[in-house]
Amino acid sequence: MISAVEWVPMGAADPNPKRYELSKAEMEMLEEQAGMEADLEEEEDANDDDDSSASPDTNEASETTGVKLEAVDISTLPADLRMDDYSEDEDDAQAEGRLGNILIGKETELMGTNLDRNGMPVEDIDEEKGQRERERDDAEDSSDDDDDDDDIDNDANDSDDDLADVPDTREFMPVDVRGLEAMGLSAAGLGGAMNEEDDDDDASDLEDTNLRPDDAMVVVAKTDEDFASLEVHVYESRTGNLFVHHDIPLPSFPLCLAHGDINPDGGAGNFIAVGSFSPSIEVWNLDVLSALEPVAILGGEDTSGADELMRINMARAAAGKKLKKKKVGQQGSGLRPGSHKDAVMALSWNKVHRQVLASGSADKTVKVWDITQAGNPNACAATFVHHKDKVQSVAWHPSEGTILATGSFDRTVSLVDARSNDGKNYRKATLPADCEAIAWDPFESQYLSAASEDGTITCWDVRKFDQKLWSFVAHEYGGVSDLAYNANVPGMMATCAIDKTVKLWDTGCCGGNSGSVPSVSPMPCGSRDMGVGKLYTISFYPSTPWLLGCGGSGNQLSLWDLSSEGPIRKRFGDRIDNADAVQETLADAEPAGNKEKDFEAMMAAGDAAASEKLSVNKNRKKKGQKKKKAHRAGR
Secondary structure (H helix, E strand, O other): OEEEEEEEOOOOOOOOOEOOOOOHHHHHHHHHHHHHHHHHHHHHHHHHHHHHHOOOOOOOOOOOOOOOOOOOOHHHOOHHHOHHHOOHHHHHHHHHHHHOOOOOOOHHHHHOOEEOOOOOEEOOOOHHHHHHHHHHHHHHHHHHHHHHHHHHHHHHHHHHHHHOOOOOOOOOOOOOHHHHHHOOOOHHHHHHHHHHHHHHHHHHHHHHHOOOOOEEEEEEEEEEOOEEEEEEEEEEOOOOEEEEEEEEEEOOOEEEEEEEEEOOOOOEEEEEEEEEOOOEEEEEEOOEOOOOOOOEEEEOEOOHHHHHHHHHHHHHHHOOOOOOOOOOOOOOOOEOOOOOOOOEEEEEEOOOOOOEEEEEEOOOOEEEEEHHHOOOOOOEEEEEOOOOOOEEEEEEOOOOOOEEEEEEOOOEEEEEEOOOOOOOOEEEEEOOOOEEEEEEOOOOOOEEEEEEOOOEEEEEEHHHOOOEEEEEEOOOOOOEEEEEEOOOOOOEEEEEEOOOEEEEEEOHHHOOOOOOOOOOOOEEEEEEEOOOOOEEEEEEOOOOOOEEEEEEOOOOOEEEEHHHOHHHHHHHHHHHHHHHHHHHHHHHHOOHHHOOOOHHHHHHHHHHHHHHHHHHHHHHHHOOOOOOOOOOOOO
16 A cells, blocks of 8 residues: 655755665764773773783782782692793603604604604614614515505406496587686686676666666655555656665554655755654655664654663673663653654645644644754644644645645644744634645645545635635545645646546636636546556656656556646646746745735735625625626736
8 A cells, every 4th residue: 555655856866875874873872882892991901911010929918809928939839830940941852752653754753753663652772773674664565565556457457348348428518618607617707707797786786776867756655564664766757667766664654755855963865754653753864775764753752761771782792791671660661752642644844944844643733843853852843733633634835934734634724823832823714524635836825725535625715714716526436535736837736536546637727827717616637547546645746747646555656647648738738838937927026025924914914805805896796797706816
């Protein structure tokens, strides 16, 4: 099952990822272990110096025991213990005697020792007699050798006679020198071919792991039976090849993902935040192929006591000391300060304040986290409790870094001013069913859309949050599970549902970017059965206009390349060239002093405009004019 899909923007990933990287905790443990080993060596050196400085013959009182040693008469000791009477000549003589038992032949003459025929040493044998015995022994040895040679010759002749009449049926084939060299069995192959093959393997591994500039990376939260993991896929746009680049095992079932580029140290990188059934949020480095642990954990179980005990025991084990045991009631039980108390169901990484992360949980709360404070008690910057049921979705405003939208199973969507720590500065709108997903329009950032469990898509202008801009049923035979806007094509929205289909919609015809006649709801532009079962998540690639990915119960990632769809390109193609111009026009039309205007002032201005428009409509109705349909303001 695939529960979430998150694209990595082009240029965010390291083109040459690392195999492994030591974490901060591992570096601290290694430094502590090295320090304890150095102290142990210094202590051993000090003990050796103390032992060498002490004299064995001294009669002075011992500094450690205070006991006075008695004098010993050396002449009463055994010969082996009288070191003053030691003589190297005596040892050499004894060694010669011992070696005489194992030396043979003329080697005994070099040591001045004679042996009898049984190999035993003999004493006081004159030179002439010894010479005669040696000659007799040589003669006997030569006669024995001649007899042995005769026996061997006779055996060989007999065997030749036996095999003379036997035909040779062995078959011989030419030696394939190149084949042996290829297998590394020849002399040339052992020297060069094997090394060349190893070099080719290394080059092939680098080619598989290194990223090209046009490669698209997408992260998939996947669960296969009892195994949960993050799969990092790479899509080669030139060849259409999709493969798993590397994966990261997870301890719990993943529910949501959010991509960011700030690490706990404040530096830039390529990171993914993961929410799961556990109350913690794990942040992983996507540029490390064999990552064993996250770079940061927000909330969750307090493991500080266990981590400290592990560091101490690793250092003590390296020093050869006895390990410590965890005491009952030791610090480290329970949850970290500010942690969620239930599963983390939604995440959103702030694109304006890049160190800020928002989370929604099944404990009915919304929390704002500071990534740079991970591991500290003040990592949770704010907690909001304005919902009465599980929080399913959270989404930061694309340009206003203090506005946060939240959706809950209490059938409401809320706008929160994240600067108010008390959580009282918020506004709510109702939904016909439980909220499944929310999304901001990247080109009309005042528009917020929400998907409901009954298949309905609802959109509001947040300046008039008490009135719906439009609402329609997107999927009649299955509730909408997710929706997404294309960040490169104005007015393109996609939805997915448990009916196994993805549908594309044109929201520009509602009075948006296309400039067409306003209508009540977005126009359908196409649909497709993705062939991967019920769909739970969908996302557009932010770096190109024509690629989206989705996943669900089929346990496979499915991509839809919209560039091959002629009707879709015909409908939206002319908007891509004008997208930058539209954004520049909106930026120029907005006064510079209002870019960071107060949230309450914006809401109050929206309410005043709505009241003024309502009064104008009443006056027109009195004059006999028909009431206009709801459409986007200013279009």
